Amino acid sequence: MRVHFIAIGGSAMHNLAIALHQKGDIITGSDDTIHNPSKARLEKHGLLPNEFGWFPEKISTDLEAIILGMHAKKDNPELLKAQELGIKIYSYPEFLYEQSKDKTRVVIGGSHGKTTITSMILHVMNYHEKEVDYMVGAQLDGFETMVHLTKENEFIVLEGDEYLSSPIDMRPKFHLYKPNIALLSGIAWDHINVFPTIENYNEQFKIFTDSLINGGIMVYNEEDAVLKDIVENSTNAIKIYPYKTPEYFIDNGVTYLDSPDGDLPLEVFGEHNLQNIAGAKWICQHMGIDEDEFYEAIASFKGASKRLEKIAENKSSVIFKDFAHSPSKVKATTTAVKNQYKERTVLACLELHTYSSLNAEFLKEYKGALEKADKAVVFYSPDAVKIKQLEEVTEQQIATAFERDDLIIYTNPADFKAFLFNQNLENTALLLMSSGNYGGLDFDAVKELI
Secondary structure, eight states, X not given: OEEEEETTTSHHHHHHHHHHHHHTOEEEEEBSOOOTTHHHHHHHTTOSOSSSBOOGGGOOTTOOEEEEOTTSOTTOHHHHHHHHHTOOEEEHHHHHHHHTTTSEEEEEEOSSSHHHHHHHHHXXXXXXXXXXXEEOSSOOTTOSOSEEOOSSOSEEXXXXXXXXXXXXXXXXXXXXXXXXXXXXXXXXXOOTTTOOSHHHHHHHHHHHHHHSOTXXXXXXXXXXXXXHHHHHTOOSOOEEEEEOOOOEEEETTEEEEEETTEEEEOSOOSHHHHHHHHHHHHHHHHTTOOHHHHHHHHTTOOOOTTSSEEEEEOSSEEEEEEOOOSHHHHHHHHHHHHHHTTTSEEEEEEEEOSTTTTOXXXXXXXXXXXXXXXXXXXXXXXXXXXXXXXXXXXXXXXXXXXTOTTOEEEOOHHHHHHHHHTOOOTTEEEEEXXXXXXXXXXXXXXXXXX
C-alpha cells in the first residue's frame, strides 16, 4: 500500500509508520515539527520528511490511504487536498481496525493501568516466544517499536485509549476496535476538555462494553464500583470475568505475590500493579497461556517505560519517575511508594501539566491525592495555563484543592530545581510525577543527586 501520514511525528503515529514500512508498505509523511525520539527513529528508517511543514502537492490519487493524526487541524492543507481528491482518510484507530479485522482483537482499556497491563501481556507473550501483533503506548524492553503488524499472527493486543480519534472523528479511540476480548482496569474522570461531566465520561466505558462482539469476553476490575455496575448491567451478550487485588506481602522492600507455587517475588510493586497483574493473567489465559507459564514470566516484568520507573538507587535512597498526572494515578503511585518504603521519607513532586489538571474546576478532584507523601510539592507553569487558554489558577486554589497545609508550591522552574537539588535524600524515596518535564528539568542530573 501507498500510505501518507499527516502529522507523522506523534508518538503513536511514527510507530505505526515504521511498522507499516517494515511490513513492506510505501510510507510518506508530513509534520510542522518533529522532536526526538520520533525524529531519530523516523530518520533511521528513511521516513523523516525532507522539510517540516504541510505540502498539498504530496497528496495525489496514487495514495491508497491517508492516516490523520490528532496533532493536525481540521483546515490542514494536506487534509483539505485529500478530501477534495476523495482519498480514503483513516484515523489511527480506524486504520488499526482495518489491519486487524481478521484477527482476534484484544483491547485493554481503563482510565489508568492500560499501558502497564498491555505491557505485561506482551512481556509474557514475548517470554514464551508467542508471536502477536500489538499497539502499546510505551517503549518496552525487547521490542523495537510500539506497533507491530503482520498478516499471519492470530492475535493483536491493542491499548484502548478513550481520547478522541482524529480532528474530524470525535469518537474515543477504543470505540472503534470491536474487541473479541477486552479488559477494563477502572474508571476515574479525566480529559475534562472532551468529557465535561463525569457522567459523560463514564458513558464512554458503557459504549465500549457494548461494542464487544457477540459472545466476546470482558475482564474487569470488580473493586471499581462504577465499572462493576457498567459491566454487570450490560445487555450485550458477553462473558464476564472479574478480578481483584491478589494476596501479597512486602518484605525488606520486595513485594511477594501469593501464587499456586508459593510466594513469588516481583520486580514491580503497589496495589495498582498487583491488580494489573491479576487482570493481565486472565487475558493471557484467554490467549492460551496457562497459569504456571504466566507466573513464571511475570516475575521478570520490570514495568513499562515512564510508569513508576526507577531511575536511580543506592543503599539509602531511591528515585522514581512516573507518568502519573490524573488524581487517581497520583494517589495510587504515592501510596504504592510509601507502602514499599515505609521506613523512608517519601518526597512526592507533582507537575500539573495536562488540560484537566490545570482546570480550576477539576482541581478539587486532587483532594487527598498526595496524603501518603511525607513531603509534597506541586509545580505548575502559569505560562502553560495561558497556552491552554484556561482561567488563571492561583497557588491558593491548589493548596485548597489538595487539602494539605504543608503543601509546597512552585511556579518557576528555576526555583523548583533549586529546591530539588538542595534536598538531602538520605533515607528518602523521591517520586517525580508528570507527563511533562517541570519546565526543562534534566533527569540525568537528577540521577546524580544520590
